[in-house]
Amino acid sequence: MASIAAAKMIVATTRDFAGSLTHIRPLTCAAVAQRLVPHPPDLIKWVKREGGFVHPSLRIARSDDSLGLDLVSSEAIPKGSDLIALPHHIPLRFGSDGADGSHSHSVLLDLACRVPDELWAMRLGLKLLQERAKENSFWWPYISNLPETYSLPIFFSGDDIKNLQYAPVLHQVNKRCRFLLNFEKEVKGVLESLRQVDHPFQGQEVDASSLGWAMSAVSSRAFRLHGDKDGTEGGIPMMLPLIDMCNHSFSPNAQIVQERDAVGKEMLVVSKAEIKQDSPLLLNYGCLSNDLFLLDYGFVMPSNPYDCIELRYDSALLDAASMAAGVSSPNFSSPAPWQQQILSALHLGGENSSLKVTLGGTELIEGRLLAALRVLLSSEAERVQKHDLNILTSISAETPVGISTEVAAFRTVIALCVIALEHFPTKIIDDESLLKKGVSSSTELAIQFRMHKKSVIIDVMRDLTRRVRLLSSKQNITSQA
Numbered sequence: 001m002a003s004i005a006a007a008k009m010i011v012a013t014t015r016d017f018a019g020s021l022t023h024i025r026p027l028t029c030a031a032v033a034q035r036l037v038p039h040p041p042d043l044i045k046w047v048k049r050e051g052g053f054v055h056p057s058l059r060i061a062r063s064d065d066s067l068g069l070d071l072v073s074s075e076a077i078p079k080g081s082d083l084i085a086l087p088h089h090i091p092l093r094f095g096s097d098g099a100d101g102s103h104s105h106s107v108l109l110d111l112a113c114r115v116p117d118e119l120w121a122m123r124l125g126l127k128l129l130q131e132r133a134k135e136n137s138f139w140w141p142y143i144s145n146l147p148e149t150y151s152l153p154i155f156f157s158g159d160d161i162k163n164l165q166y167a168p169v170l171h172q173v174n175k176r177c178r179f180l181l182n183f184e185k186e187v188k189g190v191l192e193s194l195r196q197v198d199h200p201f202q203g204q205e206v207d208a209s210s211l212g213w214a215m216s217a218v219s220s221r222a223f224r225l226h227g228d229k230d231g232t233e234g235g236i237p238m239m240l241p242l243i244d245m246c247n248h249s250f251s252p253n254a255q256i257v258q259e260r261d262a263v264g265k266e267m268l269v270v271s272k273a274e275i276k277q278d279s280p281l282l283l284n285y286g287c288l289s290n291d292l293f294l295l296d297y298g299f300v301m302p303s304n305p306y307d308c309i310e311l312r313y314d315s316a317l318l319d320a321a322s323m324a325a326g327v328s329s330p331n332f333s334s335p336a337p338w339q340q341q342i343l344s345a346l347h348l349g350g351e352n353s354s355l356k357v358t359l360g361g362t363e364l365i366e367g368r369l370l371a372a373l374r375v376l377l378s379s380e381a382e383r384v385q386k387h388d389l390n391i392l393t394s395i396s397a398e399t400p401v402g403i404s405t406e407v408a409a410f411r412t413v414i415a416l417c418v419i420a421l422e423h424f425p426t427k428i429i430d431d432e433s434l435l436k437k438g439v440s441s442s443t444e445l446a447i448q449f450r451m452h453k454k455s456v457i458i459d460v461m462r463d464l465t466r467r468v469r470l471l472s473s474k475q476n477i478t479s480q481a
């Protein structure tokens with residue numbers, strides 16, 4: 001696969017690049033938590049010098065849980081306290097300090113326009129690379145404190161990409177690697193004919209590894225907050241120096257708020273619970289699946305309530321699963337016209353269909369899949385048609401088309417889970433013994449990722465088995481009465 005070769009190439013050249021754009025000090029040692037330079041300037045002092053506020057008991061420290069660096073409080077801080085305030089000129093945005101009408105800025109804009117929307121991090125990454133290359137960049141005290149390398153899967157070896165064992169994420173990794181290789185060519189094509197004065201990267205070479213570094217720095221650290229014109233530009237990505245030293249938790253003790261001051265927006269971090277002495281400040285990066293945590297941030301969350309597995313709605317697969325579950329003559333492949341109509345309304349058939357469905361996460365069974373199962377496993381058109389889609393898609397709507405159809409639907413999903421588990425080349429027990437043997441950090445991350453995916457499937461099976469038992473006993477009581 002070209003993409004895996006790309007990933008290997010990126011791994012091989014990341015360090016070379018880190019040296020090539022470091023104009024202030026050479027990369028002779030990466031001992032200080034592998035930051036871009038060995039002894040970067042004090043970020044807290046820089047923020048204060050620039051007019052920001054940093055709570056006096058905060059300091060940057062090496063995380064106790066090996067999560068890189070974090071921000072720790074040396075004393076207890078009450079709930080509702082201001083912790084950090086960044087004046088509007090400190091965040092690094094695509095437009096910051098660059099909309100100067102210069103040719104180099106329009107070259108940067110032209111390159112940014114070639115990046116697909118879904119890879120928005122690369123756009124801000126171009127700005128970050130520009131500032132990294134610029135001598136006397138205002139943001140150098142921040143940039144020099146960024147990690148030198150990232151644990152995102154685009155930097156994994158080919159074997160570790162395969163070790164993920166999960167097709168939707170393998171697909172995404174390959175897509176991103178392919179993009180970086182193609183974009184390298186495009187960027188080189190644009191830059192080769194430029195005069196030094198128009199060159200957005202001060203004449204320095206940019207390749208797939210430097211682009212990958214910048215894209216990863218942004219995807220793992222940028223926050224998508226409102227722009228200057230409230231509401232109209234929601235979700236503008238910005239890098240927030242110092243604030244981005246906070247690690248992630250689903251039970252955060254701090255949150256970001258934006259406040260308007262005389263000159264623009266101020267970014268504030270306030271405590272949303274008491275910060276205990278010697279505890280890290282924790283922000284919630286979002287209610288994300290492990291796919292996104294891995295692809296964008298390079299870590300996975302154990303017992304992640306938002307993690308799920310993706311499946312394709314495939315009638316032949318559903319027929320097979322249903323038969324394996326003991327459902328007699330399922331007709332997913334040959335729905336009646338009234339069933340076909342509901343499938344179209346669910347976008348699981350006909351034009352504009354979107355066949356990706358999920359299991360696990362907060363929904364247990366994606367509503368569209370549940371509705372399709374309820375509809376296709378029932379032969380009672382009238383009974384089904386009297387419900388609207390809100391009811392048919394809701395797992396908390398109790399057996400809207402009857403207990404036996406509900407049981408058949410849940411059994412079919414359990415069989416789907418068995419099929420999904422069989423697709424993984426290893427079992428959790430094999431993964432555990434691999435981890436015990438000791439493996440590289442990227443192999444460990446890949447193995448943890450696939451173990452969590454398998455746990456999601458097993459949890460769905462457990463939950464549905466419990467529901468089937470409950471429904472079956474209800475059915476027995478009703479038939480005995």
Ligand SMILES: C[S@@+](CC[C@H](N)C(=O)[O-])C[C@H]1O[C@@H](n2cnc3c(N)ncnc32)[C@H](O)[C@@H]1O
Nearest residue numbers: 067068069220221244245246247248297298299
């Ligand atoms: C915004 S930065 C936080 C500061 C970072 N620890 C550092 O050393 O610069 C996000 C990165 O921190 C790490 N991280 C944050 N929260 C984590 C968590 N809950 N588990 C594992 N790694 C985490 C990941 O490497 C992630 O890409």
